Amino acid sequence: MDKRILIPTDFSKNALNAARYALDLYSKLNCEFYFLNVFSLDGYTTKSLSFPEPDSAEYRTAQAKSHDSFLKLLDMLKLHNDNPKHAFHTISTFNYLSEAIKRTIAEKDIDLIVLGTQGASGTKGVIFGSNTVKAMEKIRECPVxxxxxxxxxxxxxxxxxxxxxxxxxxxxxxxxLIEIAKMFESTVRVLYVSKKHDLTELQESNKQLLHAIMEPIKHDFHNLTENDVAEGITSFVESRNSDMIAFINHKHFFFNSVFSKPLVKEIGYKAIVPILALH
Structure with missing residues (x-):
């Protein structure tokens, strides 16, 4: 069965970079890539009380501009990696970004969303742009x-x-996570960051369950003594030059502890790697 991957894009270099990464990551698999552009209109915002009529001149102009940008994007992607296993589809819409994403997930049965990030140069001290953070927090239907x-x-x-x-x-x-690890024969480093390494009976049981689930892939377990969980993860990734972070997004707490703005302001984030949020 083909994998269906959604890539929201604003046609920026950042979004293009995310698309190229996704094409390379899944180069061995048959994939349907859906590119989503939420376009804007002069005089209208998604906060307006009235939405423009789809047959209005300004709507058609904005839609045509989005269509033209998609033609250029697809040309660039085909130059980057013209893979016969990959098919491309484009969607242009005027909507709230989160609503457009959720609708596309439902209508196209999306398996994974790949997003570009704002980058450190976008807003000083912030690695992840607000749209990316919101998507990783709120979208529960599939991994991001x-x-x-x-x-x-x-x-x-x-x-x-x-x-x-x-x-x-x-x-x-x-x-x-297991699929990616199998594709590339990756090693998964399970990391427990805590002031004390003693596990409760429940934690030990869950650790053994995780060991059983990860049995098909190479994996090992690490403990790190650190007061700050986020700082511990960052230093671990940096010191080992790891290639990716994957985590299960439980009830926002862990997410916020890792990607909150204070973390970036306090310690920086030099070893920037892709983040896979599982739900």
Missing amino acids: MAVPKNVQFSIPKEIVFPTNYKATFKRRKLSY
Whole structure:
């Protein structure tokens, strides 16, 4: 069965970079790529009380501009990687970005979303743009991957999987991580960051379950003594030059502790790698 991947785009270099990363990551698989552009109109915003009529001149002009931009984008992607396993589809719409994404997920049965990020140059001290953060937090229907600006594809030899072992693991939630690890014979480094390394009985049980689920792939377990979870993960990734971070997004707490603005302002984030948020 083909994999269906959604890539929202504003036709920026950042969005193009994310698209190229996705094409390379899934170069071995049959994929349907859906590119989504939410266009804007002068005088209208998604906060306006009235929406423009689809047959109005300004609507048709904006839609045509989006269509032309898609033609250029597809030409660039085919030059980058003209893969017979890949098919491209484009969607132009005037809508809230989150609503457009959710509608496309439902209508096209999307398996994975790949997003570009704002990058450190966008807003000082912020690695992930607000749209990317919102998508990774709010979209629960499928995994979301964020590809930082200027990160070029390299085989993900090492994937860091941070966890506190407090929630029970399920095979289906980890299926995308395991699929990527199998494709590239990656090693998954399971990372537990805590002041104390003693696990409760429940945590130990969950750790053994995770070990069983990851049995088909290379993996090992690491403990790191660190007061700050986010700082521990960052230093681990940097020191090992890891290629990707994957984590299960539980109830926002872990997400916010890793990607909050204070983290970036306090310690910076030099070893920028793609992030895969599993739900």
